[in-house]
Amino acid sequence: MLIGLFGCSDAFAQVDLSTLDRRMAGPPTQVLVLGSVHLSGLPKDFKHDSLAPVIDRLAAFKPEVITIEAISGEQCDLAARHPAIYGAQGMAPYCRKTDAAKAATGLDAPAAIAEAHKILKHWPAAPSPAQRRHLAAVFMAANDKASALVQWLQLPQAERRSGDGLDDVLVASLEKAMLHNDESLQIGARLAARLGLQRLHATDDHTGDNVAIADEAAYGKAVQTAWEAAAAPMGQIHEREEALIKSGDMLALYRYVNRPDVLRTVVDGDFGSALRDTSPEHYGRLYVAGWETRNLRMVANIREAFRERPAARVLSIVGRTHKPWFDNLLGQMQGVEIVDAERVLK
Known part of the structure; x- marks a missing residue:
């Protein structure tokens, strides 16, 4: 019986969906994920006009559906x-x-x-x-x-x-x-x-990231300790971002924060370091679980936004740390093509 259950690997082979839309009728839906800094963290005298070159390039993409992180x-x-689930x-x-x-x-x-x-x-x-x-x-x-x-x-x-x-x-x-x-x-x-x-x-979507933690102080300390281990490379990125913000060149800033190498460093410094947390309670993994649940539900909401719009051009504006998850998850959707943000922002 054991041989029958585990000896035949073909019975457990995954179905490859990557080519399911190979012969799809019509053009794909093009999705551009723009990773953004959170402007709420900028000084109150931030000049909104400095965003004009960014908006010009996004306008050239001509999105027909725009989603936001709200x-x-x-x-x-x-x-x-x-209130029993989400608090008073x-x-x-x-x-x-x-x-x-x-x-x-x-x-x-x-x-x-x-x-x-x-x-x-x-x-x-x-x-x-x-x-x-x-x-x-x-x-x-x-x-x-x-x-x-x-x-x-x-x-x-x-x-x-x-x-x-x-x-x-x-x-x-x-x-x-x-x-x-x-x-x-x-x-x-x-x-x-x-x-x-x-x-x-x-x-x-915040319905899935309210992780139940018995000792919130210990949880916070464990995750913070994990982040501190990756402080050096993250510090370099923050310094570069601050310099670009100070210069007022927001197009250069958006080009920088959407670069794959920068995003890889940010993701590893945040979530990779959390996964390396050694606390017995696996606090780091709980943190990542909440984050991934949130991203899965956000991507489902984005998919719903263009559900009735096959072949539409879609722009998703979101905090830059979400972008790698969005690109990966949306890229698995049938009939969806991920647009290179670096190319659009050139």
């Missing part, structure tokens, strides 16, 4: 409804309150999400300013400020005012968002508006 309104609502505050660090938008529109988050889907399904080719203001208000109520900003930016300056569901509070919030250091807004929303897209797709 929690969707659906997931924010889900977490709030399950849900995902408060990642989800803003929608009370002001609800007061202005009369819509809670689920109703606003449904309304946004309904509006977009029948969206005209040449929407009026009133329609854009109304959709922006609905997006705000749906906890999707980034998509609301996409609508706001496509309004003529004279039409950026209250009305059609937007009150003065929501207008002030959108005006503030235009100045916020956030790659989802300063790259994603501005690029989408420039290309005439109607929304962004929030694809971050």
